Amino acid sequence: MSYTNPPTVPRKSATFDDYTLSEIRRAATTGIYDIRGGGAKRRLPHFDDLLFLGASMSRYPLEGYRERCDTDVVLGNRFAQKPLHLKIPITIAGMSFGSLSAHAKEALGRGATAAGTSTTTGDGGMSTEERGQSQTLVYQYLPSRYGMNPADLLKADAIEIVVGQGAKPGGGGMLMGQKITDRVAAMRMLPKGIDQRSACRHPDWTGPDDLEIKILELREITDWQTPIYIKVGGARPYYDVALAVKAGADVVVVDGMQGGTAATQEVFIENVGMPTLACIRPAVQALQDLGMHRKVQLIVSGGIRNGADVAKALALGADAVSIGTAALVALGDNDPAYESDYNALGTTAGAYDDWHEGRDPAGITTQDPELMKRLDPVLAGRRLANYLKVMTLEAQTIARACGKSHVHNLEPEDLCALTVEAAAMARVPLAGTNWIPGQNF
Amino acid sequence: MPTIDLAESGLRSLNKQLHDVGEGSNETHWDIINPRGAHAVAVGVNAAIAITIHGSTGYYCAGMNREARIVVQGSVGPGAAENMMSGSVTVMGDASQYAGATGQGGLLVIQGNASSRCGISMKGIDIVVRGNIGHMAAFMGQAGHLVVCGDAGDALGDSVYEAKLFVRGSVKSLGADCIEKPLRAEHLAVLEKLLGQAGITDVKPSEFKRYGSARKLYNFSVDHADAYG
Numbered sequence: 001m002s003y004t005n006p007p008t009v010p011r012k013s014a015t016f017d018d019y020t021l022s023e024i025r026r027a028a029t030t031g032i033y034d035i036r037g038g039g040a041k042r043r044l045p046h047f048d049d050l051l052f053l054g055a056s057m058s059r060y061p062l063e064g065y066r067e068r069c070d071t072d073v074v075l076g077n078r079f080a081q082k083p084l085h086l087k088i089p090i091t092i093a094g095m096s097f098g099s100l101s102a103h104a105k106e107a108l109g110r111g112a113t114a115a116g117t118s119t120t121t122g123d124g125g126m127s128t129e130e131r132g133q134s135q136t137l138v139y140q141y142l143p144s145r146y147g148m149n150p151a152d153l154l155k156a157d158a159i160e161i162v163v164g165q166g167a168k169p170g171g172g173g174m175l176m177g178q179k180i181t182d183r184v185a186a187m188r189m190l191p192k193g194i195d196q197r198s199a200c201r202h203p204d205w206t207g208p209d210d211l212e213i214k215i216l217e218l219r220e221i222t223d224w225q226t227p228i229y230i231k232v233g234g235a236r237p238y239y240d241v242a243l244a245v246k247a248g249a250d251v252v253v254v255d256g257m258q259g260g261t262a263a264t265q266e267v268f269i270e271n272v273g274m275p276t277l278a279c280i281r282p283a284v285q286a287l288q289d290l291g292m293h294r295k296v297q298l299i300v301s302g303g304i305r306n307g308a309d310v311a312k313a314l315a316l317g318a319d320a321v322s323i324g325t326a327a328l329v330a331l332g333d334n335d336p337a338y339e340s341d342y343n344a345l346g347t348t349a350g351a352y353d354d355w356h357e358g359r360d361p362a363g364i365t366t367q368d369p370e371l372m373k374r375l376d377p378v379l380a381g382r383r384l385a386n387y388l389k390v391m392t393l394e395a396q397t398i399a400r401a402c403g404k405s406h407v408h409n410l411e412p413e414d415l416c417a418l419t420v421e422a423a424a425m426a427r428v429p430l431a432g433t434n435w436i437p438g439q440n441f
Numbered sequence: 442m443p444t445i446d447l448a449e450s451g452l453r454s455l456n457k458q459l460h461d462v463g464e465g466s467n468e469t470h471w472d473i474i475n476p477r478g479a480h481a482v483a484v485g486v487n488a489a490i491a492i493t494i495h496g497s498t499g500y501y502c503a504g505m506n507r508e509a510r511i512v513v514q515g516s517v518g519p520g521a522a523e524n525m526m527s528g529s530v531t532v533m534g535d536a537s538q539y540a541g542a543t544g545q546g547g548l549l550v551i552q553g554n555a556s557s558r559c560g561i562s563m564k565g566i567d568i569v570v571r572g573n574i575g576h577m578a579a580f581m582g583q584a585g586h587l588v589v590c591g592d593a594g595d596a597l598g599d600s601v602y603e604a605k606l607f608v609r610g611s612v613k614s615l616g617a618d619c620i621e622k623p624l625r626a627e628h629l630a631v632l633e634k635l636l637g638q639a640g641i642t643d644v645k646p647s648e649f650k651r652y653g654s655a656r657k658l659y660n661f662s663v664d665h666a667d668a669y670g
Contacts, residue, residue, distance in 0.1 A: 144562065145524060145543040145562060145564070148524060148543065149505075149524070149526060149545065150485055150487070150505040150507060150524070150526065153505075177659075177660055188583075189545070189564045189565060189583050189584050190583060190602060191602065191603060191659070193660075194602075194659040194660060195659065195660050197581070197600070199562070199581060203523075203539060203542045203543055203558065203561040203562045203580075204501075204519065204520040204523045204539040204542040204543070204561070205519075205520070205539075210500070210519070213480050213481070213499070213500045213501065214500075214501070214520075216480055216481050217480065217481040217484050217500070217501040217504050217520075220452065220453070220456045220481045220484050220485065221456075221484050221485030221504065221505055222485075223456075223457060223460060224453070
C-alpha cells in the first residue's frame with residue numbers, strides 16, 4: 001500500500017486576515033493612512049448584549065396604546081433661562097454643512113422638526129437651510145471656529161461646546177479638498193480646494209478651569225438665555241463628565257466610539273476611545289456623585305439604531321440620545337438602490353464610508369451639484385421623521401412592558417446582560433444570575 | 442455718558458446694559474471703572490459705541506465685539522477680542538495669550554506686548570502689536586494681517602493659511618509651512634494704513650519683513666509628512 005502526502009486545506013491567518021493584508025498593500029502603495037467616515041466597525045459590546053426583563057409578578061405593565069407613556073425631555077435647565085423642551089428623547093447629532101450637502105442638512109432639520117426634536121450644526125457654521133428648517137437648532141462651538149459668529153450664536157437654541165467626539169477623542173478634523181466648494185470655502189474663510197484641517201484643541205482655552213471662564217463669556221454674550229452643552233468623546237467618562245459639570249455645563253453629551261465622523265484616520269476610529277455601552281454608567285455615576293443626575297442632563301450617542309437602544313441608554317441613566325449615522329441611513333445613505341454606483345466606487349451598499357471623497361451616490365455626503373440633486377430634502381426629511389417616530393414608539397413599547405409611564409422611569413433594574421463584558425460595562429446582572437462583574441464578588 | 446462701576450453693578454448688569462444699547466441711542470460713550478481683572482467684560486457688544494475700560498481685565502475682554510470701539514486703559518488677560526467681527530479694541534498695556542483668536546474682522550491694537558498664540562486661527566482680523574509677541578503667533582491663521590513692531594517668538598505662523606504676517610524685529614523661528622516672502626508695494630500700503638490706524642508714527646513700513654504660507658500643506662502629500670508631526 002502506498003501513501004500520498006495529503007495536503008492540508010489552505011489556512012489564512014486570523015491575525016493577518018484579508019482586510020489587514022489589503023490595508024498593508026494599500027499603505028505600501030499610497031504612503032498615506034486610510035481615511036474614512038463613520039464610526040468603529042469592529043465588533044464591540046453594545047446594547048444588543050442587554051435585554052429588558054419586562055413586567056411579571058413583581059412589576060405591573062402598562063397597557064400598550066391606551067395607557068400613557070411620555071417621552072418628552074427638558075434639556076438645559078441648570079442655568080439657562082430658555083431650556084429646550086423636546087417631544088422625544090432622540091436628538092440629531094452635529095454634522096457639518098460641508099461634510100454634508102445643503103439638501104441633507106435641510107432634510108435633517110425637516111425631519112427633526114416634524115418629530116419634535118433638535119438638530120445640530122457642525123464644523124463649518126450654520127447654514128440658512130438648516131436654520132430655516134430646524135425649529136430647535138443646537139449650534140456647535142468647535143476648535144476650528146469655522147463659520148462661528150455671534151449673530152448665529154444668538155440665533156441658536158442651544159450651544160454645544162465640542163471638546164471631542166467618539167470617533168476620535170483627542171483628534172481634530174479634516175475636510176478634504178474635493179468638498180471645499182466656493183460656498184463651503186466662503187463659510188470657512190479658506191481657499192477653495194485645499195484640505196481643511198481642524199484643530200484638536202480650542203484656540204482660546206486650555207483645561208476645565210479655562211472652560212469655566214469661556215462658558216461665562218458665552219453666557220454673558222447670550223444673556224444667560226441659551227443652554228450650553230459640553231460634548232466629549234468616550235474616553236474617561238467619569239472624570240470628563242465631572243469636569244464638564246464643574247465647568248458649568250447645562251448638558252453633557254458623551255459620544256462612544258461607534259459614533260461617526262465625516263473623515264478621520266481608520267486607525268484612529270478603530271483604536272481610540274471606548275464603546276458607548278462602557279461610557280454610560282461611569283458618566284451617570286459622576287453625575288450622581290455630584291448630586292447632579294437629572295439636573296445636568298446626559299445625552300448619549302454612538303451606535304444608537306432603534307427604540308431598544310434608546311430605551312437601554314435611558315434605563316442606564318441617560319436623559320436623551322443622539323443619532324448621526326442612523327439619521328443619514330434614514331435619509332438614504334448606503335441605500336441598495338444605488339448598488340451599481342457603489343460598485344463603481346469599489347464598494348457595496350452598506351459598506352460605503354468614503355464620505356470624505358464627496359462622491360456619495362445618495363447625494364448626502366457630497367458637495368457635487370449633480371449628486372446633491374439625488375436627495376429630495378422634503379422626502380428625506382419625511383423619512384427621518386418616520387424613523388424617529390418608530391424609534392419612539394419602540395422605546396415606549398418597551399417602557400410600558402416594564403411598567404413605566406415615562407421612558408425616563410426605566411432603570412438599570414429593568415435590564416440583564418447576555419455577556420460578562422456587557423454586564424461589567426452596563427453594571428447590570430448577567431442574565432439568570434445576580435452577578436455584576438466588578439461590583440459584587 | 443454712562444459710567445459703570447463694575448465693583449458695584451456686577452458683570453451681568455454691565456453686559457446687559459451694553460447689549461441693550463439700541464440703534465440711534467444717545468449713549469455713545471461708556472466708561473467702565475474698577476474692572477479689577479474681571480472676566481468677560483464688554484463681551485458680545487453689537488453697537489457703534491465707544492467704551493473705555495479704566496483698568497485691567499481678565500479673560501475674553503471685548504470678546505465677539507461687533508462695531509464698538511473699545512479701549513482698555515490697562516492690560517488684558519487671555520482671549521482679548523476673541524472672534525471679533527468688526528469695530529476696534531485697543532489695549533494700552535500688555536495682552537496675555539490668544540489675543541484676537543479667531544477674529545474675523547475689526548482692528549486689535551496692543552500697545553504693549555502680546556503673549557503666545559496671538560492671532561491664533563485668525564480669520565480676517567487685523568492685529569497690530571507695538572511690542573513683542575510670544576510663540577505660535579497666527580497658528581493656522583486663515584486671513585487678516587498681524588503686524589508686530591517688535592520681535593516674534595518661536596513657531597511664527599505655524600500651519601498658516603492666507604493670513605499675512607509682518608514682523609519688524611527678529612523672529613526666533615518660523616512654524617511649519619511658514620516662509621519669508623517679498624515685501625511688495627501693496628504690502629507697504631497695508632502696513633502704512635494699519636500703523637496709521639494704530640496711531641504708531643515712529644515706525645516705517647519698509648522696516649518690516651513679510652511672512653506667509655508656503656502652501657505645501659494645503660493638500661496632503663506623503664513627502665511632507667514630517668511637517669505634519
